[in-house]
Amino acid sequence: MATMKIAKFFVNVAIAFLLPAALAAQQADQTPAAKPNPHMEAHIGKLVGHSEAGAALYYRYCWGCHGARGDGNGENAPYVTPTPRNFVAAIFKCRSTVTGFLPTDEDLYNSLYRGFITSNMPSWKALTAQNRADLVAFIKTFSARWVTEKPAEPIKVPEEPKVTLESIKHGKELSTKLECWKCHGPEGRGDGPSASTLTDSNDQPIRPYNFYTGYRFKCGATNHDLYKIFMTGVDGTPMPSFADVVKPEEAWDLVHYLRTLQIWHNSPELALWEGSPEGAAIVKDERTRNRDTGSGINP
Amino acid sequence: MHLLLFSKRFAGVTGRLGSVLVFSVVVLGLCLLDCHPAQGIPAFARKYGLPCSACHESWPMLNWFGQQFKDNGYQLGNDRDAPIFQQPAYWPATFRITPFWERNSTNKQQVDTATVPGGAEAKVTVNGFNWSGLDFHTGGTLAKNFSFYCLPSSDEFASFHFESVWARLDNIGGSPWFNIKLGKFELDNLLSEKRILTLTNIAGVYENYHFQPFSSKGVPENYIFGIGDNQVGLEYMGHSADDRTRISAALLTASDSPLGAQPDVPYASAYNAYFAASQGFQVGSLGVQRVGGFAYIGQAPTYYQYTLDGVGVPGTGAGNKGFQRYGILGIWYIKNFDITTIYFRGHDSAYLGTNTASGGPTNPTGALPTGAQAPTWNGGLFESHYVVSPQFILINRYELVRMSQQAFGAAAAVPNPGNLGNADVLTFGMRYNPFMNSRAGMAYHAEYAIIWQKGASPVTNTNLTTGNLLLGIDFDF
Numbered sequence: 001m002a003t004m005k006i007a008k009f010f011v012n013v014a015i016a017f018l019l020p021a022a023l024a025a026q027q028a029d030q031t032p033a034a035k036p037n038p039h040m041e042a043h044i045g046k047l048v049g050h051s052e053a054g055a056a057l058y059y060r061y062c063w064g065c066h067g068a069r070g071d072g073n074g075e076n077a078p079y080v081t082p083t084p085r086n087f088v089a090a091i092f093k094c095r096s097t098v099t100g101f102l103p104t105d106e107d108l109y110n111s112l113y114r115g116f117i118t119s120n121m122p123s124w125k126a127l128t129a130q131n132r133a134d135l136v137a138f139i140k141t142f143s144a145r146w147v148t149e150k151p152a153e154p155i156k157v158p159e160e161p162k163v164t165l166e167s168i169k170h171g172k173e174l175s176t177k178l179e180c181w182k183c184h185g186p187e188g189r190g191d192g193p194s195a196s197t198l199t200d201s202n203d204q205p206i207r208p209y210n211f212y213t214g215y216r217f218k219c220g221a222t223n224h225d226l227y228k229i230f231m232t233g234v235d236g237t238p239m240p241s242f243a244d245v246v247k248p249e250e251a252w253d254l255v256h257y258l259r260t261l262q263i264w265h266n267s268p269e270l271a272l273w274e275g276s277p278e279g280a281a282i283v284k285d286e287r288t289r290n291r292d293t294g295s296g297i298n299p
Numbered sequence: 300m301h302l303l304l305f306s307k308r309f310a311g312v313t314g315r316l317g318s319v320l321v322f323s324v325v326v327l328g329l330c331l332l333d334c335h336p337a338q339g340i341p342a343f344a345r346k347y348g349l350p351c352s353a354c355h356e357s358w359p360m361l362n363w364f365g366q367q368f369k370d371n372g373y374q375l376g377n378d379r380d381a382p383i384f385q386q387p388a389y390w391p392a393t394f395r396i397t398p399f400w401e402r403n404s405t406n407k408q409q410v411d412t413a414t415v416p417g418g419a420e421a422k423v424t425v426n427g428f429n430w431s432g433l434d435f436h437t438g439g440t441l442a443k444n445f446s447f448y449c450l451p452s453s454d455e456f457a458s459f460h461f462e463s464v465w466a467r468l469d470n471i472g473g474s475p476w477f478n479i480k481l482g483k484f485e486l487d488n489l490l491s492e493k494r495i496l497t498l499t500n501i502a503g504v505y506e507n508y509h510f511q512p513f514s515s516k517g518v519p520e521n522y523i524f525g526i527g528d529n530q531v532g533l534e535y536m537g538h539s540a541d542d543r544t545r546i547s548a549a550l551l552t553a554s555d556s557p558l559g560a561q562p563d564v565p566y567a568s569a570y571n572a573y574f575a576a577s578q579g580f581q582v583g584s585l586g587v588q589r590v591g592g593f594a595y596i597g598q599a600p601t602y603y604q605y606t607l608d609g610v611g612v613p614g615t616g617a618g619n620k621g622f623q624r625y626g627i628l629g630i631w632y633i634k635n636f637d638i639t640t641i642y643f644r645g646h647d648s649a650y651l652g653t654n655t656a657s658g659g660p661t662n663p664t665g666a667l668p669t670g671a672q673a674p675t676w677n678g679g680l681f682e683s684h685y686v687v688s689p690q691f692i693l694i695n696r697y698e699l700v701r702m703s704q705q706a707f708g709a710a711a712a713v714p715n716p717g718n719l720g721n722a723d724v725l726t727f728g729m730r731y732n733p734f735m736n737s738r739a740g741m742a743y744h745a746e747y748a749i750i751w752q753k754g755a756s757p758v759t760n761t762n763l764t765t766g767n768l769l770l771g772i773d774f775d776f
């Protein structure tokens with residue numbers, strides 16, 4: 001009798017554990033809708049990413065915003081500004097390739113590592129390099145563009161010339177000539193006359209970059225990154241490529257000037273600019289009128 | 300943070316009815332299962348729009364991304380962390396509670412001799428429905444690089460205490476290597492007890508984190524300490540940008556129960572210290588592995604300097620004597636399977652081990668009893684998880700504690716048996732999240748845990764075995 005009782009108890013315990021487990025496993029096997037490219041690879045240096053491995057990572061980390069179908073319509077998408085990237089359209093902001101072309105695998109990998117400031121997209125540097133490579137491969141399964149098109153060669157970024165006062169002043173003139181102020185504002189605060197009218201490729205309102213509040217950009221933090229932003233544009237946003245308008249050395253002048261707008265971030269450009277009478281007056285005036293409140297908005 | 304404080308009262312259902320209830324709970328659970336895709340503190344998930352699975356291997360256990368988020372002061376670092384970027388109505392609050400059914404069996408529980416012919420211990424098995432205490436988490440950022448946490452926590456009768464209260468200065472000078480936390484907080488335990496995946500009164504805590512040897516048969520040590528308990532003090536913590544390297548050091552006020560009495564009241568002008576360091580590294584496609592170590596160097600009073608009406612005056616503990624806890628840890632990932640291994644070493648002063656005052660009116664010379672020696676012990680933990688999917692995790696844990704030196708040795712009038720207090724704890728469990736989103740969390744939880752401890756029965760001081768089966772719905776919002 002006692003043996004029977006013990007046996008019944010363990011049978012019940014087994015049922016208690018195994019039935020939910022079986023059902024859960026069955027549900028866990030549910031796969032999302034078929035994708036244009038079921039198997040993709042990503043090549044970043046010696047790393048090879050596989051979409052099969054990336055799928056599990058995607059459905060742990062990414063689907064809430066980017067959606068199970070990669071179309072940027074995850075359940076949180078309505079509450080996220082700017083809207084999550086649509087991998088089906090395969091239009092990417094941060095590229096080393098010319099505007100209109102697909103990015104390289106390394107571009108996507110770097111985006112995952114870096115994250116996107118002033119958005120909900122965090123840095124995924126806590127994942128392993130292999131994880132990120134696998135995710136890049138999986139992202140490429142959502143759009144047929146990755147089969148029908150090839151990424152262009154990355155643009156060549158010439159060596160950065162030495163920062164000079166002349167370079168900064170020339171960059172300032174170029175900024176006026178190219179009408180950067182129309183969107184970014186005369187002081188680079190993202191408050192130009194066109195700012196309130198801008199929309200992205202999803203017809204969602206978008207704000208121009210505010211140089212005043214940060215030193216990092218969506219597509220990197222270095223002068224090299226800023227140069228690439230000029231020359232490749234930020235696809236899917238109103239920020240065009242200036243590759244056909246400015247020469248490489250002029251682009252560097254613009255980089256040097258724009259750094260001086262980041263008055264809370266120490267840089268060689270800002271130091272040089274502050275050393276000139278014109279720059280000192282401008283920077284002093286900016287700092288006097290706008291103090292860091294510590295609220296987190298200012299750097 | 301989840302404290303399961305269990306009632307001693309159970310519904311009086313036994314035997315066949317109990318078995319039927321087990322089955323009924325399972326059927327009920329199956330009926331409730333839904334087919335949404337799976338999720339942590341939903342206050343963070345709601346803020347950032349990330350599913351719980353982004354930060355949790357299975358909530359509340361963190362994955363490496365979640366650990367980085369926590370170490371960074373609950374910030375993603377995308378310049379949208381300050382509350383100024385949230386809707387004014389956003390309130391970083393979450394509650395968590397667990398209704399459950401459980402079956403608890405103890406082979407030797409103290410009872411009146413009148414009810415047990417020939418003895419004062421009896422096997423007692425009870426089962427019934429119950430519920431846990433409530434955790435009310437509030438935490439996040441006050442501003443960029445200023446974070447906080449406040450956790451009022453109750454037992455099942457809504458008697459609250461503050462489980463956690465702290466503020467933290469994050470990334471001081473723009474460096475992740477410099478963070479300062481002040482308040483009551485969980486130690487930087489590499490294996491977090493507050494994020495434990497098991498809920499029974501046996502496996503809801505790590506045995507090694509709370510183990511204290513017997514002074515002698517049937518007599519526990521007077522001082523109480525658990526490395527898994529939240530402590531009060533100041534913590535420095537630093538980490539690399541990718542969180543692979545982590546170091547911390549904390550200066551703490553001795554705050555566990557003073558001589559078994561006043562919880563949460565500093566009981567002596569004594570400071571303790573805790574150190575932890577670990578390094579993560581990637582091994583091919585297996586994942587990020589982590590190795591590390593920790594050390595707690597503490598002291599506790601052995602008597603009260605002053606009494607009032609014969610009762611010790613809180614805060615006047617004196618005659619401090621030392622105790623230490625050390626450990627080395629490895630967290631090993633093989634893709635979806637992970638195993639955590641820890642080696643523990645514990646050491647108490649002979650005064651603490653034998654409950655002997657090192658001075659004062661009862662023992663002015665501070666002499667130790669004959670045969671008194673410092674109790675020391677070794678412990679081990681092996682915990683494994685298999686993550687079937689972000690919604691479903693299988694859990695197994697085995698802990699053991701082995702005394703290497705008893706408080707009363709061979710020279711004592713009544714020496715302790717060499718294995719007195721040795722413990723083994725085995726746990727199996729699973730958690731399944733029927734849905735996973737950024738708004739709320741829920742898990743069907745099934746768990747069985749059993750503990751064997753030498754000489755721990757309350758009357759005869761023979762071997763004690765206690766088992767606990769728990770089936771519940773763990774949820775937070």
